[in-house]
Amino acid sequence: MTTTTDRRTVRYRPPAQLGGRGPLGGSARRRLTIIAFLVPALTILALFVFWPMASALRLSFTDASGFGREEFIGFANYVEVFTDPNIVRAMGNTVLYTVLFTPLSVILALALALALNSPRLPLRGVFRTWLFLPFIVSLAVAAFAWQYLLDPQVGLLNFWLRGLGIQLGNVLQDPVLAMPTVVFVAVWKSFAFYMIVFLAGLQDIPSSLYEAAKMDGAGPLSRFTNVTLPLLGNTTGFVLIIATIAALQAFDQIYVLTGGGPYRSTQTVVMQIYQSGFKDLDLGFASALSYVLLVATLVLSLVQFFLTGRKAKDAH
Amino acid sequence: MTTLDTAPVRRRTASAFSAKIGPSLFFLAMLVVTLIVLLPVFIIAFTAFKPIAEVNAFPPSLVPTEWTFDNFTRIFTDLPFARLILNSFVFAGGVTVLALAFDSLAAYVLARIDFRGSRLLLIVIVASLMIPFQATLIPIYQLVADLGWVNTFWGLIIPRAADAFGIFFLRQFFLSLPRDLDNAARIDGASEFRIFRSVVLPNAVPALLTLGIYIFVNNWNDLLWPLVFTTDQEMGTITSGLTLLTGPSGIVPYGVMMAGSLIAVIPLAVMFLFVQRRFIESVASTGLK
Numbered sequence: 001m002t003t004t005t006d007r008r009t010v011r012y013r014p015p016a017q018l019g020g021r022g023p024l025g026g027s028a029r030r031r032l033t034i035i036a037f038l039v040p041a042l043t044i045l046a047l048f049v050f051w052p053m054a055s056a057l058r059l060s061f062t063d064a065s066g067f068g069r070e071e072f073i074g075f076a077n078y079v080e081v082f083t084d085p086n087i088v089r090a091m092g093n094t095v096l097y098t099v100l101f102t103p104l105s106v107i108l109a110l111a112l113a114l115a116l117n118s119p120r121l122p123l124r125g126v127f128r129t130w131l132f133l134p135f136i137v138s139l140a141v142a143a144f145a146w147q148y149l150l151d152p153q154v155g156l157l158n159f160w161l162r163g164l165g166i167q168l169g170n171v172l173q174d175p176v177l178a179m180p181t182v183v184f185v186a187v188w189k190s191f192a193f194y195m196i197v198f199l200a201g202l203q204d205i206p207s208s209l210y211e212a213a214k215m216d217g218a219g220p221l222s223r224f225t226n227v228t229l230p231l232l233g234n235t236t237g238f239v240l241i242i243a244t245i246a247a248l249q250a251f252d253q254i255y256v257l258t259g260g261g262p263y264r265s266t267q268t269v270v271m272q273i274y275q276s277g278f279k280d281l282d283l284g285f286a287s288a289l290s291y292v293l294l295v296a297t298l299v300l301s302l303v304q305f306f307l308t309g310r311k312a313k314d315a316h
Numbered sequence: 317m318t319t320l321d322t323a324p325v326r327r328r329t330a331s332a333f334s335a336k337i338g339p340s341l342f343f344l345a346m347l348v349v350t351l352i353v354l355l356p357v358f359i360i361a362f363t364a365f366k367p368i369a370e371v372n373a374f375p376p377s378l379v380p381t382e383w384t385f386d387n388f389t390r391i392f393t394d395l396p397f398a399r400l401i402l403n404s405f406v407f408a409g410g411v412t413v414l415a416l417a418f419d420s421l422a423a424y425v426l427a428r429i430d431f432r433g434s435r436l437l438l439i440v441i442v443a444s445l446m447i448p449f450q451a452t453l454i455p456i457y458q459l460v461a462d463l464g465w466v467n468t469f470w471g472l473i474i475p476r477a478a479d480a481f482g483i484f485f486l487r488q489f490f491l492s493l494p495r496d497l498d499n500a501a502r503i504d505g506a507s508e509f510r511i512f513r514s515v516v517l518p519n520a521v522p523a524l525l526t527l528g529i530y531i532f533v534n535n536w537n538d539l540l541w542p543l544v545f546t547t548d549q550e551m552g553t554i555t556s557g558l559t560l561l562t563g564p565s566g567i568v569p570y571g572v573m574m575a576g577s578l579i580a581v582i583p584l585a586v587m588f589l590f591v592q593r594r595f596i597e598s599v600a601s602t603g604l605k
Contacts, residue, residue, distance in 0.1 A: 033508045034431050041422035044478035047459070049444050052452035059454065066458075115346055120339045129589070130350050133357050136584040138537030138555050141577040145356035148363065148570045156359065156376040188353070249448050252539040256559060270450050277454045278544060290451035301446045 053294075060288035066281045077288035086264060087272060087289065093179065094268045094293075098247035100183040101190075105243055106236070109191045113198035114228070128199075135192035139185075143256035146185045147172065175265040178258050182266050185253050190246060194239045201235030202228070241304050248297050269293050360581070363574040364388070371571040387575035394572055396550055400557040401579070403469075407542070407553055408535040410473040412528050419482035420524065424512045426483065427490035428498060438487070444480045450540070457544055467548045476535065482527050489523035490516060525591055533584055554580040 060077055062070040081087050115121060116128055134142065149157040152170040161168055171177040205228065213223045229236075251270045254260060260267035260275070269289060277286030358378065363371060364387050366380040391397050425431070426438055456475055457466075465471030497519070498511045506514075517524070535541070542556040549560065558576050562568050 031431075034425055034429060037421045037425040037508070037512075038437075040418040041478035041483060044418065044474070045441070045444065045480065048456055048475040049447065049452060049480070052455035052459070053447060055455035055458070056452055112349070115342075118342070120342060121346060122339065122343050127346055127350055131353060132588065133354060133585070136533055136537075136588055137357065137360070137577075137581055138539070140537070140539045140555050140559060141360070141580060142356060144558070144568065144570070144573050144577060145360050147568065148574070149356060149359055154372050154374060154376050156378060157355070159374075159376050188356070245446070245448070249450060251450070255539065270448075273450050273453070274540065274544075278457075283454050283458075287454055290448075290454070293448055294451040297448050298446050 056287045056290055059284050060291050062284045064283040064287070066283055070284070073284070077285045078292075080285060081288050081292055086267070089264055090267045090269050090272045091292075093264075093266060094248060094250075094270075096179060097183055097250055097268055098244060100180065101186055101247040101250070102240065102243045104183070105187045105191045105194060106239055108187060109194035109239065110198050110232075110236075112191070113195045113202055114224075116195070117199060117202040131195065132192045134189050135196075137189070139189050139252040140256050142189045143185055143253045146181075146188075147257055150181065172258055173262050175263050178262060178266050182250075182253055182257050185257065186247075186250060189253070190243070194243060197239055198232070198235060201232050205231045237304065237307075241301055244300055244304065245297060248293065248300070360574045360577050363570055364578045366571055368569075368571055387571040388579075390569075390572045391576045391579070394561065394569075395557050395576070397554075397557070397576065397579075399550055400552055400554045403542075403551060404536055404553040404555070404580070405583075406469055407472045408532045410469065411476045411535045412532045414473065414477035415479055415482055415531050416524055416528050418478040419527070420486050420517065420520070421512070422478070422483045423486035423490055424508075424516055427487040428495070428511075428516065429508070438484075441480045441483055445484070453540075453544060460545060465545075467546050467551045471545045472542065472551075476541075479531075482531065485527055486520070486523060489520055493519050529587055529591060532587070536580075536584060 059070075061072055061074060063073050063076075064070040112131060116124055116131070118124075121127065137145075149155050150168070150171055152158060152168075158168050169177075171181045209227050209231070210223055213227050218226060249270055250268055251274065254266050254268060254271050255274075258266040260271045270293070273286050273289050273293070276282045276289065362379055365383045365385070367382055367384045367386060370377065370380060370382065426434055426441075460466060460471040460475065463470070465474070493516060497515050501511045501515050536553070537555055538553075539555050539559065542551075542553045543559075546552050546556070549557070552560070554576065558573055558580070561573050561576070
């Protein structure tokens with residue numbers, strides 16, 4: 001731990017009596033204060049994040065069912081995760097969901113943030129408030145509204161589209177269209193949060209940079225690619241990571257809209273964890289599946305960390 | 317979408333067309349986009365006031381031809397809805413209050429006091445952000461069950477009474493406050509808790525408000541969590557309760573559902589109207605982006 005001291009030369013360190021570290025690590029009273037401040041949060045995190053992580057790893061090697069004795073069964077659960085065609089299908093569905101959801105929601109959020117940041121748009125504040133509304137509606141509630149809108153008989157959207165000559169049919173019962181529909185609802189629900197983050201990032205870009213680019217004869221498109229995009233790099237990286245994590249953990253809209261159907265076409269990994277763990281009470285297997293999801297999330301996040309250059313926590 | 321972005325930055329020397337008509341076209345385009353985005357919100361609001369016959373009528377309508385409060389009375393008879401509203405407030409409110417208290421205490425130490433191991437602790441906390449909570453849901457459930465907390469507010473609230481995101485978010489904000497403030501108080505002999513409560517917290521109100529709303533909305537709207545930790549209908553939340561309205565044959569009473577959804581959204585909408593501007597500013601100032 002002592003090595004961390006040299007790496008933080010930039011940061012101001014007050015003398016010991018002002019809270020900085022003294023030569024012997026501070027007085028007993030100071031240590032007690034630090035511990036008292038940290039104990040509530042760390043107890044909760046230890047009990048409900050770190051211990052469950054270790055516990056899930058242990059469970060994943062057993063045939064735990066919530067009843068009777070748990071037998072150690074080695075890698076059998078993991079073998080099943082990667083060989084059961086239904087589970088492999090669920091993983092494929094999760095990948096498909098992520099591949100559709102992340103770019104769509106990020107591009108939509110960026111486009112609307114740019115529009116909302118433009119000084120030429122009258123009533124920007126009003127648009128911001130209204131466009132933010134989907135974020136506060138719960139995903140489950142939004143899913144009910146969309147289900148009603150898309151209903152093949154009495155759905156208004158279906159009715160209007162038919163008027164325009166577009167025949168949608170029963171999209172939620174269609175094995176091919178169900179997944180894009182579920183993703184569409186999720187994008188509708190989530191883009192507003194990413195839009196706000198982009199908006200905050202855009203407001204940090206000094207306008208002098210745009211003026212300088214203008215003086216150099218840069219058109220709108222070149223100003224966007226040469227000024228906006230590079231300076232938004234950290235923001236984009238952060239939004240990409242949180243959107244990907246959100247996609248990997250999709251549950252509510254699937255639970256309400258399709259329940260994983262039709263023919264398991266929208267069954268994702270998290271839906272499967274819920275069903276295996278809390279419906280079939282196959283806790284060992286659900287834990288193994290959870291760990292596969294955990295590792296996938298971790299690897300993807302790390303890849304994005306390094307691809308976007310800097311860690312999200314340094315994105316200031 | 318690109319046409320929307322480029323419209324506002326046209327050169328000042330451009331013709332009267334782009335100066336006058338351009339912005340209004342831009343405005344109209346945004347208006348159309350906003351109306352499309354808000355269609356489901358309108359559907360929730362209008363359907364809630366439709367009589368049952370009209371909800372399932374063909375051709376469908378957007379605005380009710382006849383307005384009724386039937387759906388609102390039915391939601392209270394079909395579900396223990398008053399109880400569910402109370403549960404939502406206790407659950408989301410309880411998590412918010414406790415998490416704000418615990419997160420800010422930890423964030424204060426991590427941001428304002430240098431101590432051995434603080435950097436490692438921060439790394440561990442940030443790393444835990446990447447753990448999907450579903451991965452730990454089963455052991456958490458077992459723990460909550462062992463404590464006898466299934467179907468209790470304890471079980472709903474305590475596991476979420478502190479979270480890594482909140483600690484990290486507040487730490488970033490606390491870092492940006494000038495250190496002279498607490499050092500002056502320290503020279504005056506103030507205790508760390510006093511500095512925390514009287515110097516740092518009052519200056520962090522925008523960040524606390526933002527995080528508080530974020531936590532409240534997420535828990536108010538959460539479905540999987542109350543679905544797992546409550547088996548008793550009386551202990552559910554509005555969000556989990558509404559999913560119970562779907563009949564065994566898959567028939568959804570949309571009017572009743574939308575009335576319940578409208579009631580569920582109102583507290584959040586009121587909150588957001590008051591703090592929407594601060595929310596953006598706070599995201600900008602914490603370096604969350």
